[in-house]
Amino acid sequence: MVPSQVAANCAKRKAHGVGDSPSKKAKSDIPGYNDSPQEEYDIVDRQFYPPEMENERCKQYNTSAIERPIETFEEAQRETQSERDKTRVKDAVVHWFKCDLRITDNKALHLASAKAKSRSVPLICIHIVSPQDYKAHVTSAVRVDFVLRTLEVLKEDLAQLDIPLYVETVAKRKAIPNRIFELCEKWGASHLYTNIEYEVDELRREALMTRTGVSNGVAVHAVPDTCVVAPGELSSGTGNQYSVYSPWFRAWLAYLHTHPHQLDLFDPPNKNPEDARRNFKDLFECEIPEAPENKNLTDEEKKRFRSMWPPGEHEARERLGKFLSEKVHHYADARNIPAGNSTAIVSVHLSSGTLSARTAVAAARDANSTKKLDGGEKGIVGWISEVAWRDFYKHVLAHWPYVCMNKPFKPEYTNIQWEYNNELFQKWCTGMTGYPFIDAAMRQLNHTGYMHNRARMAVASFLAKDLLIDWRMGERYFMEHLIDGDFASNNGGWGFSASTGVDPQPYFRIFNPLLQSERFDADGEYIRKWVKELEGIEGKAIHDPYGRKATKAAEKAGYPKMCVDHKESRERCLKRYKEGLGRDTA
Ligand SMILES: Cc1cc2nc3c(=O)[nH]c(=O)nc-3n(C[C@H](O)[C@H](O)[C@H](O)COP(=O)(O)OP(=O)(O)OC[C@H]3O[C@@H](n4cnc5c(N)ncnc54)[C@H](O)[C@@H]3O)c2cc1C
DSSP states (O other), rough: OOOOHHHHHHHHHHHOOOSOHHHHHHHHHHTGGGGGGGHHHHHHTTTSOOOOHHHHHHHEEEHHSEEEEHHHHHHHHHHOOOOHHOOOSEEEEEEEESSSSTTTHHHHHHHHHHHHHHOOOOOOEEEEOOOOHHHTTTHHHHHHHHHHHHHHHHHHHHHHOOOEEEEEESSSSGGGGHHHHHHHHTTEEEEEEOOOOOSSSHHHHHHHHHHHHHHOOOOEEEEEOOSSSOTTSSOOOTOOOSSSHHHHHHHHHHHHHHHHGGGGGOOOOOOOTTTOOOOTTTHHHHOOOEEEEEEEOOOOHHHHHHHHHHSSSSHHHHHHHIIIIIIIIHHHTTTTTGGGOSOOOOOOHHHTTTTHHHHHHHHHHHTTTOOOOOOOHHHHHHHHHHHHHHHHHHHHHHGGGGGGGGGOSSSGGSSSOOOOOHHHHHHHHOOOOOHHHHHHHHHHHHHHHHOOOHHHHHHHHHHIIOOOBBBHHHHHHHHHHSOOHHHHHHHHHHHHHHTTTSSSTTTTOOOOOOHHHHHTTTTTTHHHHHOOOOOOOOOOGGGGGGTTOOHHHHHHHHHOOOSOOOOHEEEEHHHHHHTTTOOOOO
């Protein structure tokens, strides 16, 4: 958000007299809220969050009648700026790692290191493991495992620079800020650096920490790093946020052309003074914890995921380098083919921060013969625009924060009457819908923690439109199982596919799962890989064994019949969407 916009929004709010927090009355007055499907199916986790927001309240965010968390945060930064600037460096400087688990091209880490060097004091790095945070954010066990393994790599890399990485488990998420301030006090640190995360809880926490830090004698510096272009930097000619990708992307490119230094990479931290190892011996000896009980994997899962997903930033950069020297040349033509192995598969690294988006885009630009972001090799230009989608969804999250509160980007889509059929939901989850392409995709997710983008779109559309199941159940299932689970991209992808989100496919565009299968897995290679029981089925029958004369083989293999008829589902879906949106159903 550009400062002038923040100021304008604040002025508007004062005129309306509307505050930020929902009133207690509103919370307890929701009739029968314990019985609502949103709570029964964990769409709204009442242990941590208030009941589902009214559409009216979303509209108040849209008219800027309610302060957005990013505005709260920026206000806290502005109002404490001079105090923070005056804060003298004491005995150490701290960097708090969150989703930025790398030493290369990490803005907050770089700034922390420079601050430490300016007074020749040591840099101390911390990471907090919070089982409650994992629960509230529905972080998958495979993601937690990846993060913990990455911390081992990070610890070693930092140790080579005589920088300790201290990792502590803090059970209660709300206790994290105070614990960090306690540690700062213990180490005599008066400066804490961290990179901004754009989810609602995180922005509010960082706003609070920025203010309380001042009274605790700790200058908190939360800086933009996760996006190539920070949320708030781009607005349309009329000063509004873009809600359509194409004009937003043009503005993104134009911004980078006029601010080329935004693609300059940040140097890794400096080596700590020699006495750091002696003075902080206990921190160097700190062990990376095991996964908390609520995120445990079985031994078999650990082995499987560890062989598939090597951790750390070295692996990330190697993957990126290989992709840009080989696969990217076929990316434009092959990126939609799930069996093609033609994408970079770096989402786990971008979402956990073992790779910075800036590094990815700068490397793609440098690999382009034109040395440009647009123009030149089709595959490279196309890939850059895909990485930009990640930025786009984070910009959306910052400006329309209620998407982070279980509300669709278009709140009126909450009025659609969804189904909560657990039997059908389970068939979808386990890859037993009887639609081979859909089942292959879900089994890929369950086995690897990853799913190809085309397949993600197909299964999301199938859940929301063919099964008419509340898309938020699918969104949650994805977060529970993806190794690359990222709130903004996941929510954006679900909103696109269910037509409830920002710049979505129109609601009347309903993927035909059979046509998707024939178009994007023409030879059935993807299906045969993941739906083993259909391996022996030949030719086009692989897409629909019961409808294409392979009934006996499918039955023998125990493969189920289609759980719904697409033609009927399509009609039902159109009717339900129209009813929900108050459109003519005649
Ligand atoms: C329903 C649904 C849910 C999704 N959930 C997530 C998620 O939780 N985390 C996540 O990182 N991506 C998500 N995506 C986006 C996309 O599917 C993955 O980023 C992509 O499949 C990752 O594979 P890759 O690294 O090989 O991608 P590549 O094609 O090589 O693209 C490079 C990078 O660009 C970004 N990117 C590409 N496509 C998209 C997109 N459509 N939206 C946002 N960013 C994109 C990713 O960071 C990706 O790693 C979702 C998409 C859908 C349709």
